[in-house]
Amino acid sequence: MVAILSKPSKMPGTSFSIPAQHCVTGSVLAKIPGSVCFECYALKGAYIWPSVQNAMEYRLDLLNSPDFVSVMVAELNRRRATEHRWWDSGDVHSVAHCLKIIAVCRLTPNKKHWIPTKERKLWQQALKMESLPDNAVIRYSATMIDKAPPKDWTNSSAVITDKAAPIGKLCEAYRTKKNGEMISHDEYETAKKEKQIGKIDLGYCGDCRACWSREVKTVSYPKH
Numbered sequence: 272m273v274a275i276l277s278k279p280s281k282m283p284g285t286s287f288s289i290p291a292q293h294c295v296t297g298s299v300l301a302k303i304p305g306s307v308c309f310e311c312y313a314l315k316g317a318y319i320w321p322s323v324q325n326a327m328e329y330r331l332d333l334l335n336s337p338d339f340v341s342v343m344v345a346e347l348n349r350r351r352a353t354e355h356r357w358w359d360s361g362d363v364h365s366v367a368h369c370l371k372i373i374a375v376c377r378l379t380p381n382k383k384h385w386i387p388t389k390e391r392k393l394w395q396q397a398l399k400m401e402s403l404p405d406n407a408v409i410r411y412s413a414t415m416i417d418k419a420p421p422k423d424w425t426n427s428s429a430v431i432t433d434k435a436a437p438i439g440k441l442c443e444a445y446r447t448k449k450n451g452e453m454i455s456h457d458e459y460e461t462a463k464k465e466k467q468i469g470k471i472d473l474g475y476c477g478d479c480r481a482c483w484s485r486e487v488k489t490v491s492y493p494k495h
């Protein structure tokens with residue numbers, strides 16, 4: 272039995288993932304050094320284990336099926352979690368996918384949906400047909416590392432190295448512990464310099480929910 276939703280270990284709420292190998296724009300970017308998809312985490316490690324790939328292929332088939340909206344709404348409503356993140360792997364492939372996701376958001380008004388994407392054109396077409404409900408935010412991703420996303424995008428994200436200043440809100444999960452406490456910048460830098468950073472359990476959202484907030488125009492994620 273394949274679980275339709277996953278539970279990210281370091282983030283609140285639920286997630287939905289499909290194989291990143293099928294990403295439309297992401298598959299092109301994955302071959303371009305310096306792009307945010309180059310060396311994509313979802314194309315290696317545990318993500319490419321056969322059992323994980325099979326589960327994601329199952330979810331992709333579900334996304335393409337006429338039952339997707341009713342199944343997803345029921346699954347989300349079975350969970351207490353209020354936050355849902357689309358795509359810890361994958362992205363929409365078509366306007367039809369976008370419209371189904373809008374329908375799921377509309378039918379789960381008590382949940383907050385964070386929809387990261389690189390498929391701006393597909394979403395633009397979908398949003399001409401259906402408006403986005405207030406409980407959802409579409410965060411368009413800048414395509415290149417250290418580059419700002421276009422300003423006319425309502426909500427967006429960027430990936431930055433220490434060579435560039437963060438654009439908008441800096442994601443501070445990199446120094447946040449499981450209990451929500453943050454280690455100081457000095458502590459972080461010292462641990463990094465001494466190659467001890469891997470021994471500290473970091474990477475949690477804590478109380479931050481910036482990615483789900485329309486009030487936060489751009490979130491910058493430090494490149495790992």
Ligand code: SF4
Pocket residue numbers: 282441442443444475476477479480481482483490
């Ligand atoms: S910006 Fe906040 S909500 Fe988004 S990933 Fe980072 S810690 Fe989590």
